[in-house]
Amino acid sequence: MSPLRSTAWYAGEDRNAYIHRAWMRRGLPDSAFEGRPQIVIANTASDLTPCNSHLDEVAEHVKRGVWEAGGVPHNLPVVSLGETQVRPTAMLWRNMAAMATEEMLRANPVDGVVLLGGCDKTIPALLMAAASVDLPAVVVPGGPMLTGTFRGAPLGCGTDVWRLSEEVRAGTLSERAFMESESSMIRSRGHCNTMGTASTMALLAEALGATVPGTAGIPAPDSRLLARAHDTGKLIVDMVAQDRRPSQIFTTGSFHNAIVALAAIGGSTNAVVHLLAIAGRLGVPLTLDDFDRIAAEVPLLVDLQPAGRYLMEDLYRAGGLAAVLREVADLLDPDAVTVTGKPLVGTLGEAQIWDHEVIRARDKALRPSAGIAVLYGNLAPKGAIIKPAAASPHLLRHRGRALVFDSIEDFHARIDAPDLDVDADTVLVLRGCGPRGYPGMPEVSNMPLPAKLLAQGVRDMVRVCDGRMSGTAYGTVVLHVAPEAAAGGPLDRVRTGDWITLDVEGRRIDVDVPQDELDARPPSPAMRAALAAPRRGWERLYVDTVMGADTGADQDFLVGASGDKVPRESH
Template identity: 75%
Template sequence: MNLRSDEWYGGDDRNSYIHRAWMRRGLPSSAFEGRPQIAIANTASDLTPCNAHLNEVAQSVKQGVYEAGGIPHNLPVVSLGETNVRPTAMLWRNMAAMAMEEMFRANPIDGLVLLGGCDKTIPALLMAAASVDLPAVVVPGGPMLNGTFRGATLGCGTDVWKLSEEVRAGRLPRDTFLRSESSMIRSRGHCNTMGTASTMAIMAEALGMTIPGIAGTPAADARLLEGAHTAGRLAVELVQEDRTVSRVLTAGSFHNAIVALAACGGSTNAVVHLLAVAGRLGLELGLEDFDRIGKDVPLLVNLQPAGTYLMEDLFRAGGPLAVLAQVRDLLDPQAVTVTGRPLVDELDVHEVWDPEVISSRESPLIADAGIATLRGNLAPDGAIIKPAAASPELLVHRGRAVVFDSIEDFRARIDDPDLDVDASSVLVLRGCGPKGYPGMPEVANMPLPQKLLEAGVRDMVRICDGRMSGTAYGTVVLHVAPEAAAGGLLALVQDGDEILLDVPARRLELLVDDAELAARQVSATTLEGYADPARGWERLYVDHVLQADRGADLDFLVGRSGAVVGRESH
């Protein structure tokens, strides 16, 4: 077995002496003699509350690595907490992935165990591992336990949006709303709805990058530690068999992830993350693939925000693999997992134990639940919508635009009683794309005008070049490409313009004639809303970020770079 770490530790010269001596710290000499060195890429951080428990998970991974004959190393990596980081965690996903990639390559590492939980951590870990292409396995940190308030379950994220809108509508006292705060986050773990964190854990499993069956295990469940131990053992096996990321992740793997995304009612954010991971591998994956593969995939998981239950319920009902067992015929039969076996071969033992949570193929919640890709003059490079989270009566809609030039403009005016808006209007928010904000924040699910909420309106068509939280819901068109700040037609939309949304026909059109559009110029207030950072990461990001239809990665990070270090030190 040829180990990459032997380039550091093998031999009797000065360099190998230095590498071994500084790493000894009580280790025996046998630790450097043909034993796989496994890095535990750990996103634990007190400021990423959803990942704070991952240090305990890392200890179980270490035990598994030792048991299998490897040497484990805790490697803290950049951690992004969705709830705290401003202006948006998405601004630093690529930075985190780049820093992780460089550390994986720079250190004497033969294999990786990737510990992630909160929204951007699993995508960044997968992007980095794909780029360096070492053997790797993902251990998702798991969702928190179900919260309850006033005798009812409380879904973190989704119920925040619902309750806060009820406060704005005057139907819920603010002090009651605030009392729910301590009930919502009941335990360690990430969001317990089918938000982005839960979705990306399921995506990692559907891609084949986890121990089969671990995704969705609650963070407080002892079986997560058992799975982490097994993952540590497997990491050593992956190195011994040279089963690298690129040998697991194929076009078929992404096919399976898209099927899982639809069947589970997953977050729209998975689209931009899967595109970015595929780009790192040099695989061709586009928005059309989400529409084509997701078409006619039924929604089987009855979880918030598209349904009723929460992740703890999904786990007891059989978990994500029980869902995939229902749509086995739609999966790629050749795509393998980190075990080396096809994903479809892992499904036989997974049954549905609660049909209220996981519907049968014959009685789905929605017959066609895939992410829809829209095109038209407003989005020539594509935009997406999640029909499962939308109001059916709004999926074909024509209305006049009410335009906001930035999220600050929106917040300043949306509750103005004199705002010219009604239930048929189309709310348009621009300046929120990868370049314009920068970082593509989760603001596309705009709160509705207070006067309409008070009148009983609960959904409107909304269009934005940004993203929305995976815990959000509504008839929201997002990821519009090109964004306004990159020359997209969204920059020229004016109040009163008619917009056509036709999801069945996959159309998104600004109904203004070409001559009129040719005569328009981007207004000064629109331009003032775009980001123009002077220095640092934000400047690098704005100059090099790709559009949403290409995963919003940086242009110079697309493609695999491998594990070879350019130069040797000392």
């Protein structure tokens, strides 16, 4: 075993070692500084991140496991991003949270880290940080909430907000009833109970090998989550002893497995930008095309909202992620290991499906191929994506006139106008919402439908945007269009009335305008006027250095890893 990293702070009899030990004692025994691994719990608990508010309790059980295994645990609160609270969008600070966590892990006497996350951006940010600093690291996902009910029916948080609010706009549900449902939506601690981004990233963390197998998907109030947190505390001490680091675990094969899992569970499109960003920190050559290629033969096995019927509590009782992955084990990379040091496929042998309605057997799959489809064309030269499992089958091949909105504010101002020139075949186009444009690439791509069409019974339309879509949302939405309009992408030159052709099977998204004419058009002045123009702070740094959605929307100066070496020692 190589010397612990923390000995550079605590070993010796000089003034610096004295200071480090003396200020950290506060009840710790002398043995705490004598060759025992210093384990940090990177904790995103916050009252303003309601999905993560219970993580302090989880941290206490991690601590117990660390002490039992001979380590010394330390709670480290890190930047917490609450998807439901932060404006304009939590994605604006994902990279900042990753950078801040990375720097604090590097700057402190840390030998290993347990990453506690739940809400959408917290697990991706923590994994990006761990990849960059490359200290032994393991994730404990906070878990989904229990299922709430309204008028006898289960509620999918997020998904049913969109659905019920559209019913109010359509006049089929009263505002009073909508308000009554609010107190039923969030039944317990934990993150969204649909297959939204939070659930998706927790499950993909396990598919990547970043969790103790079987941990992801345990509901937040379930006492088994606390037992797994204890086990994780014990494991991280062993990982330090074995010097098992993210760069050894998160390999090309691990990302392959994550993409297989993403397709099989019908996961959120947001996983694409997060996996690309994590891979970028590690130097793993992952591209948009890999998502389409790897998932081409992967069936959809999980019947969860927003694409299906059930919720995360059901998935766990039905057998969880392991039961899903066992059905597609032959598609997984057999050599990719987990934080235990053993291959992921080796953990699936005893997994079983206990409810074949929630998790389908492979020969009874919901869809034979359900991965993220990557589209190219003159509207998306660097790619765009669509989630076919959440789309209307009859719209996967479509041609319609564009109705263009130059900002989300423009959209809200006009979408319900009685004289809006729109019909069910119209393609709604929203631009200026990419990483640089808004900024932060907000979840606005699943645009609400025009009120007059809702009243006619229309419930889906083709929508095109350079922003993102909530993982709890659904519909025929082409999103992450790259290059984004704010970066000079062709989306900034589309005009209302242009014909747009979508062909998901052919992997195309095109505007029917001759290329010379499209190139010669000036960008929309209204869109340019609405783009972000920050003068200071993180927002200015973000806009100046953020990359496109096709590479993960990371900052250009954060790609790659710096390792755990402190640039300069204290004197």
